[in-house]
Amino acid sequence: MSQPDPILSDDEDDKRLMALVAEGDDDALRMIVHRHHARLVGYIRGEVGSQATAEELAMEVFIRLHRAASRWRPDAKLSTYLIHIAHNLVLNEWRRRGRKPTTALEFAAEPGDQRHDSARRVTELDEAFQRAIAQLPTEQRTAILLVVQQELPYEDIAGIMGVPVSTAKTWIHRARSRLRELLKDFYGPA
């Protein structure tokens, strides 16, 4: 019943699956998780810097999605909705910690991390970017992650962050400027 429909696009199939989730179909939920979890964990990991926390928060995102399935209205893409929930959870996480992760150490590969081996292979420039992104103000980092990493349109970023589109654009512009400043050793003075 909850097999993927080859004719439908992912968005349309998400809507169909969400209707099934609302009826208590666990297989439909499993398919949604399977389709979206990697990107969600990637986004949260970029925000919080910890694989374990990213997985924990991603799990909470799907639990909340399941809880809200009967009330969900397909006004936006499900992937955007999931990142919206994730963003709120990330904000809660920062409030709980009383700070945001700003040290490069927190962004380094953790022991047991599946990406540990591949992390060793990242270039010096990639690492410099990671460190620089970690130093950005919270809203600028979120905005740059959403636009560059998640490739979301400005309208969706504004919706997720609860700000006007112009504000989201300003944050992204400032983030780029700040990154260029932080990476002046690679790109020359801004």
Add this chain to the structure above:
Amino acid sequence: MDNFNPQTFDKNLAAALSSGREISVPGFADRVIVAVRLERRRQTVIRWSSLVTAVAACVVTVLTLQSPSEESLNRQTVALVAREESSPLADLLGIADDLSLLTPVVDKKSSIVDVLATPGS
């Protein structure tokens, strides 16, 4: 690199971030399903306990409404006490009635006795 090239910068930024764009976690979907089922069970327990609590509250309310008020209880108590105090008198009256039955016939005026007792008869 003295000449800043925005396109190169954007390309490098995208490359740096794209490495973490998707992090697939084996078995993650199964873990989510387990967590969701636990959550569902927890919700069921909460729903039932809420229902039981509501029913219990209703029962207590009904019992409270059906039981006599404090004022009514006071009135009943006063009536009972008053009844207790008046009972000795009632008992006495009862005994008096019983005594009247036991009164000797000789003590009562009788025409026969009167005739016999009349001097010279």
